[in-house]
Amino acid sequence: MRVELINTGTELLLGNTVNSHLAFMAQELFPLGLRIQRQITVPDGEAIRDALRESLERAEIVLMTGGLGPTTDDITREITAELLGVELAEDATVLQAISERFARRGIAMTERVKRQAQVPRGASVLSNAHGTAPGLYMKAATKDVTRHVFLLPGPPRELVPMFRNLVIPMLQDLVPGAAASECRTYRIVGVGESNVEAMIGDDILAIENIELGYCARPGEVQVRCIGSPAMLERAEQIIVDKLGACLAARDNSSLEQVVVAELAKRERRLAVAESCTGGFIANRITNVPGASAVFLAGFVTYANEAKTSALCVDSALIEAHGAVSQEVAAAMAEGALRAATADYALSTTGIAGPGGGTDQKPVGTVFVALAARGRSTEVARYSYPTDRETFKWMVSQAALDLLRRTLLEAKPVSSQEHRTPGRGN
Amino acid sequence: MRVELINTGTELLLGNTVNSHLAFMAQELFPLGLRIQRQITVPDGEAIRDALRESLERAEIVLMTGGLGPTTDDITREITAELLGVELAEDATVLQAISERFARRGIAMTERVKRQAQVPRGASVLSNAHGTAPGLYMKAATKDVTRHVFLLPGPPRELVPMFRNLVIPMLQDLVPGAAASECRTYRIVGVGESNVEAMIGDDILAIENIELGYCARPGEVQVRCIGSPAMLERAEQIIVDKLGACLAARDNSSLEQVVVAELAKRERRLAVAESCTGGFIANRITNVPGASAVFLAGFVTYANEAKTSALCVDSALIEAHGAVSQEVAAAMAEGALRAATADYALSTTGIAGPGGGTDQKPVGTVFVALAARGRSTEVARYSYPTDRETFKWMVSQAALDLLRRTLLEAKPVSSQEHRTPGRGN
Numbered sequence: 009m010r011v012e013l014i015n016t017g018t019e020l021l022l023g024n025t026v027n028s029h030l031a032f033m034a035q036e037l038f039p040l041g042l043r044i045q046r047q048i049t050v051p052d053g054e055a056i057r058d059a060l061r062e063s064l065e066r067a068e069i070v071l072m073t074g075g076l077g078p079t080t081d082d083i084t085r086e087i088t089a090e091l092l093g094v095e096l097a098e099d100a101t102v103l104q105a106i107s108e109r110f111a112r113r114g115i116a117m118t119e120r121v122k123r124q125a126q127v128p129r130g131a132s133v134l135s136n137a138h139g140t141a142p143g144l145y146m147k148a149a150t151k152d153v154t155r156h157v158f159l160l161p162g163p164p165r166e167l168v169p170m171f172r173n174l175v176i177p178m179l180q181d182l183v184p185g186a187a188a189s190e191c192r193t194y195r196i197v198g199v200g201e202s203n204v205e206a207m208i209g210d211d212i213l214a215i216e217n218i219e220l221g222y223c224a225r226p227g228e229v230q231v232r233c234i235g236s237p238a239m240l241e242r243a244e245q246i247i248v249d250k251l252g253a254c255l256a257a258r259d260n261s262s263l264e265q266v267v268v269a270e271l272a273k274r275e276r277r278l279a280v281a282e283s284c285t286g287g288f289i290a291n292r293i294t295n296v297p298g299a300s301a302v303f304l305a306g307f308v309t310y311a312n313e314a315k316t317s318a319l320c321v322d323s324a325l326i327e328a329h330g331a332v333s334q335e336v337a338a339a340m341a342e343g344a345l346r347a348a349t350a351d352y353a354l355s356t357t358g359i360a361g362p363g364g365g366t367d368q369k370p371v372g373t374v375f376v377a378l379a380a381r382g383r384s385t386e387v388a389r390y391s392y393p394t395d396r397e398t399f400k401w402m403v404s405q406a407a408l409d410l411l412r413r414t415l416l417e418a419k420p421v422s423s424q425e426h427r428t429p430g431r432g433n
Numbered sequence: 434m435r436v437e438l439i440n441t442g443t444e445l446l447l448g449n450t451v452n453s454h455l456a457f458m459a460q461e462l463f464p465l466g467l468r469i470q471r472q473i474t475v476p477d478g479e480a481i482r483d484a485l486r487e488s489l490e491r492a493e494i495v496l497m498t499g500g501l502g503p504t505t506d507d508i509t510r511e512i513t514a515e516l517l518g519v520e521l522a523e524d525a526t527v528l529q530a531i532s533e534r535f536a537r538r539g540i541a542m543t544e545r546v547k548r549q550a551q552v553p554r555g556a557s558v559l560s561n562a563h564g565t566a567p568g569l570y571m572k573a574a575t576k577d578v579t580r581h582v583f584l585l586p587g588p589p590r591e592l593v594p595m596f597r598n599l600v601i602p603m604l605q606d607l608v609p610g611a612a613a614s615e616c617r618t619y620r621i622v623g624v625g626e627s628n629v630e631a632m633i634g635d636d637i638l639a640i641e642n643i644e645l646g647y648c649a650r651p652g653e654v655q656v657r658c659i660g661s662p663a664m665l666e667r668a669e670q671i672i673v674d675k676l677g678a679c680l681a682a683r684d685n686s687s688l689e690q691v692v693v694a695e696l697a698k699r700e701r702r703l704a705v706a707e708s709c710t711g712g713f714i715a716n717r718i719t720n721v722p723g724a725s726a727v728f729l730a731g732f733v734t735y736a737n738e739a740k741t742s743a744l745c746v747d748s749a750l751i752e753a754h755g756a757v758s759q760e761v762a763a764a765m766a767e768g769a770l771r772a773a774t775a776d777y778a779l780s781t782t783g784i785a786g787p788g789g790g791t792d793q794k795p796v797g798t799v800f801v802a803l804a805a806r807g808r809s810t811e812v813a814r815y816s817y818p819t820d821r822e823t824f825k826w827m828v829s830q831a832a833l834d835l836l837r838r839t840l841l842e843a844k845p846v847s848s849q850e851h852r853t854p855g856r857g858n
Contacts, residue, residue: 020456022463023456024648024655028451035448043446049455077647077649221449280733287707287714290716291712291825294711294785297786300735308733311773
């Protein structure tokens with residue numbers, strides 16, 4: 009079955025919003041053996057009509073996002089009904105769900121909001137657990153082929169659960185004999201793309217029917233394998249053997265998920281002391297469900313006085329070497345280790361820019377330290393001259409990977425199989 | 434002139450990569466009076482042909498990305514030449530640039546790489562400062578209309594400088610009399626989308642030639658106005674009057690940018706104490722260049738012991754009311770205020786989920802507090818039952834907005850005009 013995705017929204021074509029729907033839906037559809045063959049973005053308004061008409065000529069499944077809201081520029085529902093030749097009518101159940109939602113939140117319901125209770129005749133309503141506008145599913149026939157049209161809300165927090173909980177099961181019924189091919193993604197930290205390819209070598213190319221892809225990201229390389237489970241096992245054997253400790257995750261887990269899982273397996277607890285990363289490392293770690301079992305405290309010591317008061321970094325040390333120095337990085341990590349009575353403590357101090365650079369320590373200079381009980385403190389120096397947010401990302405990758413590699417040397421408490429938890433755990 | 438963008442790349446349709454080209458190009462084109470009317474994503478291969486043929490029927494300017502590389506699935510160059518009826522020939526200058534690039538990096542040049550030196554007859558070469566494959570510009574006539582086709586590399590680090598340095602100046606020559614229309618985006622926090630439209634009211638609709646758009650984001654509504662400067666002034670008057678303090682930013686600044694600017698204007702300094710947001714608020718604030726002038730310290734007190742040791746929250750208070758309580762939120766904010774000798778301190782304590790909820794305090798419950806010198810501490814309770822990352826985002830919006838509204842009551846140190854700094858400051 010051919011699938012097309014139409015994203016509506018003037019904000020997408022003005023560049024105010026990066027479209028994340030395609031990537032999300034593609035990953036959700038893949039296990040069903042479905043691939044999106046074409047994706048189209050059009051502005052709010054009449055352009056939706058042309059795009060939908062064209063997609064209905066080509067695809068059996070048309071997914072549309074956006075334009076279901078209460079404001080006057082939201083007309084996806086109306087255009088679709090018109091194009092499919094069905095009338096809209098107010099649906100009492102939908103209206104009641106909307107009223108209840110407003111009542112629960114103590115907000116007065118305006119006349120405008122009621123538009124969202126309009127449902128094309130014969131359409132199925134997909135209830136929206138995180139917003140007002142429901143999704144809609146309609147069937148139509150063009151050129152004697154049955155077409156399945158899904159109208160879905162634009163905001164990701166409404167779309168994502170609706171797609172996972174309602175749309176995917178409906179599509180599973182439409183394509184019962186899903187292809188048995190799987191996609192596995194491996195993440196490698198601390199090695200460049202061409203070196204990853206060289207390390208993996210040519211043996212993997214001898215495996216039949218494996219689709220191999222390399223993708224370089226800031227501070228990370230991703231290797232993608234698509235194929236049958238048996239072939240994927242053979243490929244994985246090679247990848248694991250050749251990459252060794254450089255392989256950060258074999259199931260597309262993030263570095264923070266791996267670190268939280270490895271800490272948990274060893275029953276070890278972490279603190280972080282951040283200057284230039286400004287809370288970003290703590291934030292990444294606390295994004296992982298269950299982080300509270302292994303994460304004790306973070307100290308975002310942006311000002312020098314905070315380094316002294318919260319982490320007991322000697323102000324004379326800062327005076328002598330500067331806040332961005334190997335010595336202060338080490339003292340910050342050791343201070344955090346003591347202050348939180350943790351087993352491991354990471355620290356970062358550097359110059360994110362745009363200002364603050366010197367000849368000796370230009371913008372992008374950073375020191376990352378790891379203190380651990382019963383080990384000497386390790387400090388590494390890096391240089392990431394880039395924008396502020398990429399800088400934080402690169403430094404957090406370096407810090408988390410330093411901890412990951414150190415953890416691998418320590419034995420897990422129980423000898424259970426190596427497995428990192430997914431987001432849902 | 435109508436502009437369309439075709440992004441080619443199987444990785445985009447597999448969901449491995451989020452397409453950031455549309456947002457980037459749209460923002461670059463807007464000041465030229467150009468808008469992308471349609472964006473299409475197709476996989477590598479023959480699908481490119483159909484997409485290009487269709488776009489050439491509709492648009493005067495067609496931008497294409499991807500498929501210019503050395504591998505066999507990179508055929509954008511060949512398909513375009515064929516469709517426009519021109520032959521490809523090896524370009525000696527391009528070949529030399531490629532050879533030099535490989536020599537400089539000490540890598541042997543394979544036969545395959547030479548494909549990238551093929552140039553359609555009559556095309557202009559756009560040199561690639563960050564990669565091997567050059568961009569190409571071709572002119573063609575369809576239906577007696579001149580069409581301008583740009584083939585551009587897929588990797589953002591090659592595309593971005595090429596687009597800015599070479600494509601934009603060429604487009605400026607094509608559309609010399611750029612329309613004088615501007616785009617202004619307003620951000621509203623603490624009010625829902627339908628209520629924002631109701632608050633603004635109908636007066637704004639009477640202004641001629643204003644394109645108005647509403648966009649709901651988690652914890653924020655964005656209102657977009659496009660029009661001539663004079664009409665935009667009239668629209669802004671209405672928006673500012675009607676929305677009052679709910680208008681968080683009038684220049685598309687983020688809430689953290691507004692807060693940093695308002696603190697700077699008042700020469701006030703901030704500390705934060707985060708439990709459930711886990712460093713996310715500190716991270717948002719430190720994303721703003723110049724944050725170091727107003728941000729002293731963040732305490733990510735995830736464990737109860739950290740609340741006690743870093744913030745001096747009485748453990749008996751935690752025992753009596755629970756860590757997620759009005760009392761502990763207040764004590765955390767007051768503790769951070771004292772520990773960092775700040776003027777303002779925000780705190781958050783809540784249940785992000787998925788675990789940890791109770792009947793009285795279900796998942797999503799959160800207390801946000803603001804302590805300030807010479808004021809009594811304010812505490813607000815919210816409920817955001819959602820996923821972990823959206824929860825953090827919603828709580829950070831509530832906390833930053835509480836601070837923003839409080840700051841507005843305090844007089845700036847100098848009476849300079851209200852203006853929030855852009856990212857580059």
